[in-house]
Amino acid sequence: MKENSKTYLLISLIFNLTFYIIYMLNCIGGEATMLSNIKGVIFDLDGTLVDSMGVWAKIDSDYLTDLGLEVPKNLKEEITHLGFKEVAKYFKKRFNIASSEEEIMKTWHDMAYVEYKNNIKLKSGAREFLEQLKESNIKIGLATSNSYPLLEVCLKSNDIFHLFDSITITGEVPRGKDFPDVYLLAAERLGLEPKECAVFEDILPAVKGALSAGMKVFAVEEHTVSEEEKSQIKEIVHEYIDSFNDLLVN
Numbered sequence: 469m470k471e472n473s474k475t476y477l478l479i480s481l482i483f484n485l486t487f488y489i490i491y492m493l494n495c496i497g498g499e500a501t502m503l504s505n506i507k508g509v510i511f512d513l514d515g516t517l518v519d520s521m522g523v524w525a526k527i528d529s530d531y532l533t534d535l536g537l538e539v540p541k542n543l544k545e546e547i548t549h550l551g552f553k554e555v556a557k558y559f560k561k562r563f564n565i566a567s568s569e570e571e572i573m574k575t576w577h578d579m580a581y582v583e584y585k586n587n588i589k590l591k592s593g594a595r596e597f598l599e600q601l602k603e604s605n606i607k608i609g610l611a612t613s614n615s616y617p618l619l620e621v622c623l624k625s626n627d628i629f630h631l632f633d634s635i636t637i638t639g640e641v642p643r644g645k646d647f648p649d650v651y652l653l654a655a656e657r658l659g660l661e662p663k664e665c666a667v668f669e670d671i672l673p674a675v676k677g678a679l680s681a682g683m684k685v686f687a688v689e690e691h692t693v694s695e696e697e698k699s700q701i702k703e704i705v706h707e708y709i710d711s712f713n714d715l716l717v718n
Contacts, residue, residue, distance in 0.1 A: 502707055502715065506684065507664040508607035508633075510654045512645075513614055515670040518622060520588045521692040527579050537563055544692075549646045549673035551613045551638030552576075577615060584622040591688070593712030598631045600717060609634045611654040611667070613645060634658055646673035648681035655683070672697050675705055688712070 503509070515521045528547075529539050540546075547555045556569040556576070565572060601608055610632050612619055619637070623629035634657035641649035655665045667678035670690035678685045687705040689698075702708045709715065 502686075503606070503666060505664070506606065506666045508609060508655065508658040508660045508666075509601055510609040510611050510651060510658075510665055510667045510678075510683070512667075512669045512674060513610060513612040513619055513622070515690045515692065516668050516688050517591060517594050517628075518588050518626070519591055520584070520622075521690065523580065523583045523588065525692070527576055530579070531559075531575065532563065535563070535565065548671055549613075549677075550644045552615045553639050554613075554644055573615070577617065580618055581621065584618045585625050588622050588625075590626050590628070591711060593714075593716055595626070595628060596716055597712040598628055600715075602631055607633045607658045607660065609636065609654040609658050609665075611636050611638075611645075611650045613638045615639070644673075645669075645677045647677050649677075651678050651681040651683060655681070672701050675701055679704065 511517050513520075514524065525544060528543060532539050547558055550558060552573060553569065556572040559565055559572055560567070560569055567575070598608060608631055610619065610623075612635075614637065616635070616637060619635065620629065623632070634654060636650055636654040636657060638644055638650050641653055643649050651665075651667060652662060655662050658665070662682040666684040666686060667681075668686045668688055669675050669678055670688050671693060675685055675687055684706045685704075686707045686709060687701045689708075689710045693701075
């Protein structure tokens with residue numbers, strides 16, 4: 469009876485130890501597991517790599533207020549997936565603004581430049597994750613609706629510009645981020661097939677666009693996204709993370 473008890477305890481100990489080892493390996497190798505067979509990672513900028521969504525909401529609000537116009541409650545939902553030029557076109561048409569689209573964009577650019585140069589910071593763990601990808605020889609691309617001057621000054625001020633192998637903006641493709649165009653071009657510039665790429669996004673339309681490109685999609689927690697939208701995102705993405713710290717290898 470004692471021998472049976474000892475055997476049972478030994479088997480139980482081995483089982484628990486094996487389970488613990490597997491658990492720890494999964495924790496340590498989480499990034500490798502989730503990015504297995506991935507040769508390139510494409511990042512969104514605003515709301516994903518950097519905490520800037522509040523800045524754009526303020527710029528939109530201040531711009532309309534300066535013109536004596538009321539800010540619609542649904543404005544964010546209407547424009548969040550659009551490119552810089554598309555938003556200018558939307559504003560001009562919806563609010564009957566006399567300025568040209570180019571003049572509207574210049575005003576926004578001037579309002580945003582100081583913020584992107586001095587105040588927009590990386591989300592927690594973003595720099596470390598980018599460096600980790602670089603060390604693993606995984607190519608890094610950017611796919612953004614922002615303008616090149618703003619993304620450039622932002623990436624350089626945060627000292628991560630040099631980590632990117634390619635940069636693609638929605639102004640270079642026919643459609644916005646709710647379509648696959650910008651992601652497909654970003655993958656092409658990395659010299660990779662869509663199935664070899666993972667995308668990090670924060671909003672539902674962009675997540676759908678990246679999925680339609682045939683890529684693995686990660687969603688990053690963004691405090692300006694509604695709980696309803698987050699719920700929809702979690703239903704369709706491959707992985708949802710609270711921060712890039714979740715993917716760091718210790």
